[in-house]
Amino acid sequence: MWIFRVDEPRLGVIRIREWRRRAHHTIGLLVMLLGGATIGLIALDQSSNAFPDKLFTALWNGVNLITTLGAFSEFSPPQKGFMLLAMVATLLIGGFAVSRLTGMLSGDDVMAYRENRIMERKLEQLANHVVVVGFHSLGERVADYLHEEGNTVLVLVGDQDQANRATDCGHLVVLGSPDAFDEVLKRARLDSAKAMFVTTPDSNNNLAITLLAHTLNPSLAIAVPGENPLRKGLLENAGATNVVIADDIIAKALVTRITTAAEAAQ
CATH class of the missing domain: 1.10.287.70 (Helix Hairpins)
Structure with missing residues (x-):
């Protein structure tokens, strides 16, 4: 891990x-x-x-x-x-x-400290990577697609279980409590990243993360899901470059499928 x-x-x-x-x-x-x-x-x-x-x-x-x-x-x-x-x-x-x-250096806390030192060096050398915030179902799918395309994926999470699942999938992970997420973003090397995907299920959290990330790197491409046109406008004002409203995509897909099937039946 x-x-x-x-x-x-x-x-x-x-x-x-x-x-x-x-x-x-x-x-x-x-x-x-x-x-x-x-x-x-x-x-x-x-x-x-x-x-x-x-x-x-x-x-x-x-x-x-x-x-x-x-x-x-x-x-x-x-x-x-x-x-x-x-x-x-x-x-x-x-x-x-x-x-x-004997045994003092074999505990989980010592191993975590050593892992931090190794990861610190890895993060210092990180460049042209893609950052994925959150590792629920959406974040996991986004990270897997990016990984399959050959991208280096850095996952930012605030939960240990999500962190474990992300590392099991082969991704680098920065873990920090919600109260320390400013520091998590600073460790993500946003200055050298090529894109960021914000995928947490909390829309207010996504808005705050987008604003912080845009502040750290105004030129960073940020993709975020939005619930409605109002939320889309707020996210774009916060610095999001791509806001996707899931209901719009699903509605268009359903209509397209039904229309295509009806036309084929005529």
Whole structure:
């Protein structure tokens, strides 16, 4: 699914920040363990080697300790005792990391946050696309026809179920609550879109969306259904370039069919 949620998944952001804080904490503990192991091994090294050699050997053993590779050099009895303590500390830190970090980044809220970041980049690159507002029966048919003709379709919705259905059909989606629909339109890249179809069942909502879209891009082609000549005039004044009155189309189709059938029967 490719959905950009205008209402940012806040809990996802909080979880990721907390995971980073815990990861930094764990890394800090490992660095402290590495430093302590290195210093302890140098202090317990009774060989006649030069200090740089002792430092390198101790650092080598410390890195092998925290990475669990196990390629240690020879230890003296005191060093072995010290390394036993260091190994216990490593196990404790490893258990801490597993208990505190595992599973934090696999929740739905985190996945939604990641999806938002991916969709944000996709929207930034979007151009010459067609925007469909609403994904009820009319919007779904319009989006499917446009998709079949090879257009990139961006669906704007305020409902999660509609968003899921739109993504299942292969469309990009921007989801936002009705209160935040101004932000939804801003995310739709209307400046680079070639057309917009407003298809929600609420005529007042269609009028407001048309006006907002026309304000954002006065040259954008906007198609909207209208209920009557008065509503058609209002939509055209709001910036609609094509207003279709469904009753007129149905009436003409019915009359044409009956007339054609009558003429054929004569």
